[in-house]
Amino acid sequence: MLYRKLGDTGVDVSILGFGCMRLPVIDGKIGRIDEIQATKMLHYAIDNGVNYVDTAYPYHSPAFPGPGESEPFVGRALCGGYRDRVNLATKLPSWMIDSGRDMERLLDEQLARLKTDRIDFYLVHALNRNYFPKLADLGVFEFLDRAVKSGKIRFAGFSFHDEFPLFKRIIDSYNWSFCQIQMNYMDLEYQAGRAGMDYAARKGVGVVVMEPLRGGSLTSNLPADVAYAFNVFGIKRSPAEWAFRYVWDLPQVGTALSGMSELGHVIENVRYANDGLANSLSAPERDLIDKVRRSFRAGIKVGCTACQYCMPCPDGVNIPGCFTQYNNAYIFGDVARAKATYNMMYQAAERASRCTRCGLCVKRCPQRIAVIEKLADVAALFESDAARN
Numbered sequence: 001m002l003y004r005k006l007g008d009t010g011v012d013v014s015i016l017g018f019g020c021m022r023l024p025v026i027d028g029k030i031g032r033i034d035e036i037q038a039t040k041m042l043h044y045a046i047d048n049g050v051n052y053v054d055t056a057y058p059y060h061s062p063a064f065p066g067p068g069e070s071e072p073f074v075g076r077a078l079c080g081g082y083r084d085r086v087n088l089a090t091k092l093p094s095w096m097i098d099s100g101r102d103m104e105r106l107l108d109e110q111l112a113r114l115k116t117d118r119i120d121f122y123l124v125h126a127l128n129r130n131y132f133p134k135l136a137d138l139g140v141f142e143f144l145d146r147a148v149k150s151g152k153i154r155f156a157g158f159s160f161h162d163e164f165p166l167f168k169r170i171i172d173s174y175n176w177s178f179c180q181i182q183m184n185y186m187d188l189e190y191q192a193g194r195a196g197m198d199y200a201a202r203k204g205v206g207v208v209v210m211e212p213l214r215g216g217s218l219t220s221n222l223p224a225d226v227a228y229a230f231n232v233f234g235i236k237r238s239p240a241e242w243a244f245r246y247v248w249d250l251p252q253v254g255t256a257l258s259g260m261s262e263l264g265h266v267i268e269n270v271r272y273a274n275d276g277l278a279n280s281l282s283a284p285e286r287d288l289i290d291k292v293r294r295s296f297r298a299g300i301k302v303g304c305t306a307c308q309y310c311m312p313c314p315d316g317v318n319i320p321g322c323f324t325q326y327n328n329a330y331i332f333g334d335v336a337r338a339k340a341t342y343n344m345m346y347q348a349a350e351r352a353s354r355c356t357r358c359g360l361c362v363k364r365c366p367q368r369i370a371v372i373e374k375l376a377d378v379a380a381l382f383e384s385d386a387a388r389n
Contacts, residue, residue: 001049001273006254007206009155009177011120013087013255015248016273017052017208018045018266020070021059022259031062031069039077041266046085048270052255053078054208056091056125057110065095067113075115083116089208090114091125091159097135103143107152121208122153123180127170128162130347141174159210160192161345163321167192168199178206183253184214185246185289186296186331189306190324201252209256212247213240217332225295233288241272246289248276299331302374303367310361310371318350319361319371326378339382352378 003012024034024041042053053074061068071090078086090110097103111117124131124140144156155177160167171179179200181192188194197207213219219240222230230239237245247256260266281289304323313319322342329338342351352375361371 001270002248002276003049003051004254004278005206006208007178007201008204009206011087011155013052014050014273015253015255015276016045016050016244016269017054017089017255017257018042018050019210019257019259020053020055020074022261023060023070023073024261025060029062030064031060033060033069033073035073035076037263038073041260041263042074042077043082044263045260045266045270046082049273050270051086052089052121052208052257053086054089054121054257055114057093057096057106065093071110071113075113079115087120088114088116089121089123090119091123092140094125094127094131094135097138097140100139100143103138103140107147111152118151118154120154121178122147122156123178124156124158126161127158127166128160128345129166132166132170136173144174157206157208160196162191164192164195167196171196171200171203171205176205178208178254180208180210180257182211183207183209183247183250183256184212184218184243185293186214186218187211197250197252206254207252209247209253212256212258213243214332215334215337217334217337218243221333223295223299225298226292229288229291229295235285238268240268242289242292244269244272245276245281245285248273249278249281249286251278253278296331299333300327301330301377302327302369304369305367307367309364313355313361314358315354315356316349317352317354317375318346319375321346321350322352322375322378326374326381329381335381342382351383352376353383355379 002015004015006013023038026032026034055070055074057067057071058065059068059070092103092106124135147153148156157176157178158170159180181196182190183197200207222239244256247253258269302323304320306320308320310319325338325342329335355372355375357372365371
């Protein structure tokens with residue numbers, strides 16, 4: 001297992017992190033974790049060098065985003081000496097905060113759920129344009145300072161689900177120790193993207209990567225030309241290993257989280273993490289990943305470059321964001337995932353159905369996209385009849 005310093009924290013973390021969002025469940029029911037199997041998986045990972053374990057308040061909740069079973073499971077599974085062998089990460093549920101007292105109460109509740117007196121890496125969960133201003137006004141920075149001073153947490157960070165300008169603003173707003181962003185070889189310009197990763201690293205902020213396999217879309221049901229490109233290349237690796245190796249090749253990345261649901265996944269990923277050196281991919285290997293990226297992008301339905309010339313929309317529609325998720329649905333052949341992300345990231349006022357066909361975006365678009373018609377397609381794919389009326 002390879003290790004890297006996580007930013008300026010001075011902590012060596014395994015390049016593979018164990019994500020506890022997709023643990024195996026009983027009878028396919030969310031919230032009913034198969035504890036025997038999940039414990040075997042977690043212990044195998046730790047016994048083989050994984051020292052970063054990530055969970056969150058709502059993971060494995062039958063009523064998401066309410067409290068889930070992941071934190072209590074992790075607390076039980078880390079008994080018997082395993083707790084002291086790992087860096088434990090969990091997250092403050094941003095959507096449940098209405099006062100400074102809520103932050104204190106939830107942190108204490110999470111410590112109890114996790115059966116620990118400290119959380120090594122504590123993140124403010126899912127910061128975006130809606131949660132960040134509210135939490136800042138309610139004193140989240142002062143709360144984090146108190147939590148670090150009291151020893152309840154070691155390092156303060158945040159996870160992010162929005163666009164780069166806000167990411168930069170958040171990074172500059174506080175003395176963060178680390179951040180968690182989505183990164184894989186397809187999402188270089190998505191959300192914080194490469195620009196956000198580079199900016200954080202320059203500031204000494206550690207980078208934890210989520211979705212290195214993009215929820216499995218980079219490993220299964222691959223387009224024929226993508227599968228062919230991997231199969232004929234001189235170096236034989238699974239699609240999962242190629243995806244991990246791309247992320248680990250980036251020296252800015254401290255650890256990449258994998259939400260594993262089978263022991264076989266853990267065994268394979270641990271093996272991959274023995275070779276994930278930074279700057280280790282050759283020029284032909286990087287060319288292969290570029291070729292695969294172009295093949296995936298051939299499925300793009302709307303040629304939006306997110307240049308923002310169409311913004312702001314007078315109706316409040318997040319036009320580039322709507323098109324990003326619409327394209328993702330076809331690039332990766334996963335409408336359900338794209339729809340879930342669309343509904344999570346954008347409030348009702350920002351969705352495609354709010355378009356009143358004023359035509360201003362069409363006049364501004366340098367790509368000459370039929371924006372109005374394409375927004376109607378987005379609404380038809382992602383929004384119910386009730387939402388569009």
